[in-house]
Amino acid sequence: MKTALKLLVLLLVPALAGLLWLAWPDLREAPVEQSRAAPAGAAQIERGAYLARAGNCVACHTQAGQAPYAGGRPIGTPFGEVFSTNLTPDPETGLGSWTPGEFWRAMHHGRSRDGRLLYPAFPYTSYTRVSRQDSDAIFAYLQSLAPVQAPRREPALRFPYNTQFALRAWRALYFRPGEYRQDTQRTPEWNRGAYLVEGLGHCNACHTARNALGGIELDRNYGGGPIPSLGWEAPPLAPAGLMSDAQAAEMVELLQAGTSRHGVATGPMAEVVLHSLQHLQTTDLAAMVSYIRSLPPAAGAPAPRRPRVSEARRQELMRQGETVYREHCADCHGDRGQGRDYVYPALAGNRMLTGASAGNAIRSVLMGGYGPSTATHPQPHGMPSFAQRLTPEEIAAVLTYARGSWGNQATAVSPVEVERR
Structure with a gap:
């Protein structure tokens, strides 16, 4: 009898703990208020x-x-x-x-x-x-x-x-229900930015990698990663843990106008600027950037497995890519990848282009697209789709060339990667 009771207790305690x-x-949860609001x-x-x-x-x-x-x-x-x-x-x-x-x-x-x-x-x-x-x-x-x-x-x-x-x-x-609590050691601007970024802005929903069950990996907070089911990858928000005043000012400009001196909002971020960020007060955008500047460096999602490209093959792609670039890209992005301020983004030093994954760059070449239409830039310049104009080999070649020129030191792109997109 005692043995059976012990066994029952051993089974019930874990079951009750699991239910709790x-x-x-x-x-x-607090009881729901059923009263109607005043007009x-x-x-x-x-x-x-x-x-x-x-x-x-x-x-x-x-x-x-x-x-x-x-x-x-x-x-x-x-x-x-x-x-x-x-x-x-x-x-x-x-x-x-x-x-x-x-x-x-x-x-x-x-x-x-x-x-x-x-x-x-x-x-x-x-x-x-x-x-x-x-x-x-x-x-x-x-x-x-x-x-x-x-x-x-x-x-x-x-x-x-x-x-x-x-x-x-x-x-x-x-999930744990919570509320934003002011950090008294920080400025009001920082606290306002933290409230917007962590709350209504839900920025980590895209800019933090998720695990196999869709849970946000907080140890990789804001380290960037694939956006589920969209085929795009969100960049890290504080990639090096440091952001200069000039970079912060340009980030505010990009969030508000969709276009800055060196960059343009593309992919899912273009929609965020179109519907949301361009309508926010400049002080709120500056507050968000103030908070983002304080984020520590974080590990992003594990680097995707990519087809290996030999050195000889990389050199071949570089030579072919230079020809493709001069024919199709240089008129807008410049002979040295310098771009044109507020019109065509520079490719030299471009983080989207030179990331560990070439996914966003491949999608941009294949699909083309426009930045968001904003009050500052109501008719943004766009990029044509090259999916029907260039072969996977040519796209891989031009991206390999751009990722390895003008000081860029990113790895080569295989035609297989282009075909998978």
């Missing part, structure tokens, strides 16, 4: 509109060709697709029946009005740091929009990732 571990994030004033709505832009809410919650904030946009993940929800005040399919407390719970705890756990494609792991006052302002702004009927689309995720149990386990591993 799974439920811990939920146990920290919002114009100042609160205007503030909420600004904060919604800071969070880039419209980008994910707007399907191409549909009403803003009506949801339905597919968001790819390594586990399948989820679809953004309707944030307009439609009472049946949107937020029209929600209370400010229920919206706050979604932002702070990642739980919907009906009690469902939300998928972390909605970045509540960052939004949990947003203050209740700011959450209420965003809700007031969303309630001021014209209601649009747009039913929720069910996610298309593989089993078991489509279960609430899997979400509980994920949250127990990677």
Whole structure:
């Protein structure tokens, strides 16, 4: 009898501990306030509109060709697709029946009005740091929009990732509700920047590598890495741990205008500038850069495995690439890769071009593209797509040449890498 009791205890204690571990994030939730808010004033709505832009809410919650904030946009993940929800005040399919407390719970705890756990494609792991006052302002702004009927689309995720149990386990591993606390040893500007970068800006959602379960690897915080399902790679935000005043000023300019003296926002970052950052006050952008400047160097994602290129093959690609460059690239980027200020980015010393992975450079040559249209640069210069004009061999050659010229010392690019893109 005693043996059986001991066995039962040995089985029950780990089981209870496991249940407590799974439920811990939920146990920290405060009761939801069901009271309706008083009618919002114009100042609160205007503030909420600004904060919604800071969070880039419209980008994910707007399907191409549909009403803003009506949801339905597919968001790819390594586990399948989820679809953004309707944030307009439609009472049946949107937020029209929600209370400010229920919206706050979604932002702070990642739980919907009906009690469902939300998928972390909605970045509540960052939004949990947003203050209740700011959450209420965003809700007031969303309630001021014209209601649009747009039913929720069910996610298309593989089993078991489509279960609430899997979400509980994920949250127990990677999510702790929290709030931003001021660092009294830092300046108000730094604290404002930290609040925006770590909260509404959710910058580490892209600029930090993720593990096989989609959890952010905090030991690699802001070290850059692949952006799941987009095919682009986010650069490290503080690659060397140091940023000069001139570099900081240029970063503010790039975030606001989409184009700076030496660079242009491309890929997913162009959309962030278009919908979000260009609309922020310069003081807020400077505060964000102030915080980013303080970030310590961090290891990025492990370097991707790339086809080996022999020295003889590299020299061959360099010779071929120089010919391709002079024919197709030099008119814009210059004979020495110097570019043209505020028009065509320099290739000499270009971090996107010379990274350990050539993925972003390959995509840029294949797909071309434009920087974001902003108030400062409403008609940005673009780069044509070369997917139909150059062969994989020629693209590999010109990238090898650019990555190994004008002081650049990056590795060669294999035609196999181009074909894989």
